[in-house]
Amino acid sequence: MTPRDVALDMARRIEPSGGRETVVDPGAGEGSLLLAAAETILSRAPGTELDLFGVELDPKLAAVASAALSSVEATRTEIVVDDFLATHQDAVSRAAHALESASVVIANPPYGGGREYDFFASCNQRCPPGTQLIFLLPLEFVDRVEGLSDVTPLTGRPLGVTTGHAIVRHLAGTPVTVRPIRETIRQGRFSVLTGVKLYELGGGSPKQTPDVIRSKPFSSTHPRLGWLPCVRTGDVQRDSVQLGRLWVEYGDHLAHPKDIARFSGPKVFVRRVPIWSERAIGAGYNDDTVLCAGDVLVVREPSDDADLLRGLSRWLNTRSAASLMHIRRPMLTRRDSFPKFSVKDLAAVLANAPPDDALHQLSNRPIAA
Ligand SMILES: C[S@@+](CC[C@H](N)C(=O)[O-])C[C@H]1O[C@@H](n2cnc3c(N)ncnc32)[C@H](O)[C@@H]1O
Numbered sequence: 001m002t003p004r005d006v007a008l009d010m011a012r013r014i015e016p017s018g019g020r021e022t023v024v025d026p027g028a029g030e031g032s033l034l035l036a037a038a039e040t041i042l043s044r045a046p047g048t049e050l051d052l053f054g055v056e057l058d059p060k061l062a063a064v065a066s067a068a069l070s071s072v073e074a075t076r077t078e079i080v081v082d083d084f085l086a087t088h089q090d091a092v093s094r095a096a097h098a099l100e101s102a103s104v105v106i107a108n109p110p111y112g113g114g115r116e117y118d119f120f121a122s123c124n125q126r127c128p129p130g131t132q133l134i135f136l137l138p139l140e141f142v143d144r145v146e147g148l149s150d151v152t153p154l155t156g157r158p159l160g161v162t163t164g165h166a167i168v169r170h171l172a173g174t175p176v177t178v179r180p181i182r183e184t185i186r187q188g189r190f191s192v193l194t195g196v197k198l199y200e201l202g203g204g205s206p207k208q209t210p211d212v213i214r215s216k217p218f219s220s221t222h223p224r225l226g227w228l229p230c231v232r233t234g235d236v237q238r239d240s241v242q243l244g245r246l247w248v249e250y251g252d253h254l255a256h257p258k259d260i261a262r263f264s265g266p267k268v269f270v271r272r273v274p275i276w277s278e279r280a281i282g283a284g285y286n287d288d289t290v291l292c293a294g295d296v297l298v299v300r301e302p303s304d305d306a307d308l309l310r311g312l313s314r315w316l317n318t319r320s321a322a323s324l325m326h327i328r329r330p331m332l333t334r335r336d337s338f339p340k341f342s343v344k345d346l347a348a349v350l351a352n353a354p355p356d357d358a359l360h361q362l363s364n365r366p367i368a369a
Contacts, residue, residue: 001029002108002136006158006167007036010134013169014104016045023104026084026095026119028054031065033106038072041104050074053098055084085118099126105172108136116141117178120168129173139164139331139339147176155336164337183344188351190312191300192343193262195292196230196254203255218249228263230291233282236271238317241284248291264289266306268299268313272340274322276333281325281349283316285309297346311359312350324349 002010014037023037034052041048052074056062062079069077080094099105105127109119116137123133142151150169159165170176197203199213220227228250229243236242250257271282272295283299287306292298301309315321326332328348331339353359 002032003158004032004036006136006154007032008040009154010106010136010167011036011040013134013167014040014106014132016041016048017103018045018048020049020051021103022051022053022098022101023106024098024102024123025054026099026105026107026123027109028056028065028079029061029108031068031079033108034065035068035072037104037106038069038074042073050076051098051101052077053095053102054079055082055095057081057083085115085122096126099123100128102127102131105131105133105135107134111138117145120145120170121178124170124172124174124176127172129171131172133168133170133172135168135170136165137168139166139334139337140329140342142166142168143329143331144179145176146178147174149174153331153334153337157338164331164334164339166331166337188347188353189301189308189356190347190350190353191302192347192350193298193300194258194343195294195296195298196248196250196258197256197294198230198248198254200255204257205252208253208255218251218254220247221245223247224249228289228291230293231269231286231296232293233271233273233295236269236282236284236296238275238278238280238282239284239313241269241286241290243288243290246293250291260289262298262300263291266301266304266309268309268316270297270299270316270346271295272297272342273335273338274325274332274341276322276335279319279322280317281322283313285313295340297343299346299350307363308356308359311361311363312353314362314365315353315359316349321349321353324352 021041025034034054038052052069054065056079059081062081065079105123109116120135148168149171151166153166198219201213224247227247230246230248231241266287268283268285269292275282329341329345
């Protein structure tokens with residue numbers, strides 16, 4: 001759910017017309033965005049005739065939203081329990097009607113599986129031209145979509161997650177182009193794999209309990225017999241991987257242990273938050289059995305060619321690799337918003353890596369200062 005200060009930050013971007021306003025939230029949750037929008041509009045333009053309309057998949061949340069909005073002096077308030085995306089196939093549904101008369105859409109849509117793109121595209125296409133669309137979106141969305149009217153990246157971690165967010169204010173009908181969401185990256189010589197997730201409520205076997213999450217029994221800053229080193233972002237510097245700051249008892253009790261094979265043998269660890277102060281992505285070669293956490297990716301090569309991977313690590317630390325990443329993900333330089341790149345971002349950069357013989361040559365070169 002959107003924290004109150006972020007909801008108000010979004011709402012203050014609404015420019016009230018002074019007449020009638022229809023405000024829509026297509027994934028209304030507990031109604032916090034509609035509430036912030038209503039308060040802002042009524043304080044700036046008292047006497048506004050206000051229609052509040054929300055769609056929410058979860059009936060319990062919808063009931064909370066209805067109760068939260070009951071005190072607002074709106075002309076009409078309606079929270080419909082429905083699937084916003086499915087609703088759109090039904091041209092006569094109430095949600096479709098609300099969108100067709102919307103003057104403001106305020107939304108923090110569900111993320112993942114392309115849903116944030118679908119929510120945004122639906123509103124951009126179906127609302128009358130000029131409707132103010134105020135969305136809270138991941139920075140990755142901002143990097144993918146060209147033509148957005150106004151983007152304000154948020155600093156810090158206001159949503160408590162380690163992915164950067166931005167408030168997007170866009171006028172409906174202004175065309176945008178979206179780089180394909182379910183893009184296929186040409187399968188190259190390398191595979192990019194994710195790290196382990198140590199703790200998550202209900203994750204792992206047996207299922208992790210709140211006590212496990214609190215006491216963190218499977219990780220330690222000191223080595224223990226049979227435990228494995230696990231690297232995190234700060235441990236991966238240009239062509240170096242520092243071990244020994246975190247040790248993990250590997251096994252099914254971890255939230256998402258992943259297959260141990262990816263962590264054994266020749267591999268390159270790549271940090272998902274680049275070292276922009278050095279204009280480098282940040283990659284290091286390693287061939288021991290070493291785990292990495294979710295903020296680090298693992299690059300493997302099918303024949304486990306150690307020299308090739310050493311060369312690849314050198315190349316990944318060059319400015320040309322950093323530029324390729326930067327072109328794809330310009331928002332990564334917003335260090336105060338903590339954006340990370342994804343498996344696909346790295347796979348796309350690797351698709352442009354030099355040929356094998358050039359990487360072999362690079363592997364023999366001394367490490368640049
Ligand atoms: C990130 S929450 C935001 C909730 C609220 N707008 C806020 O900002 O606090 C997204 C909400 O969208 C709802 N949701 C997810 N998929 C949906 C769909 N297809 N149609 C309608 N609501 C959906 C979820 O149940 C959740 O309450």
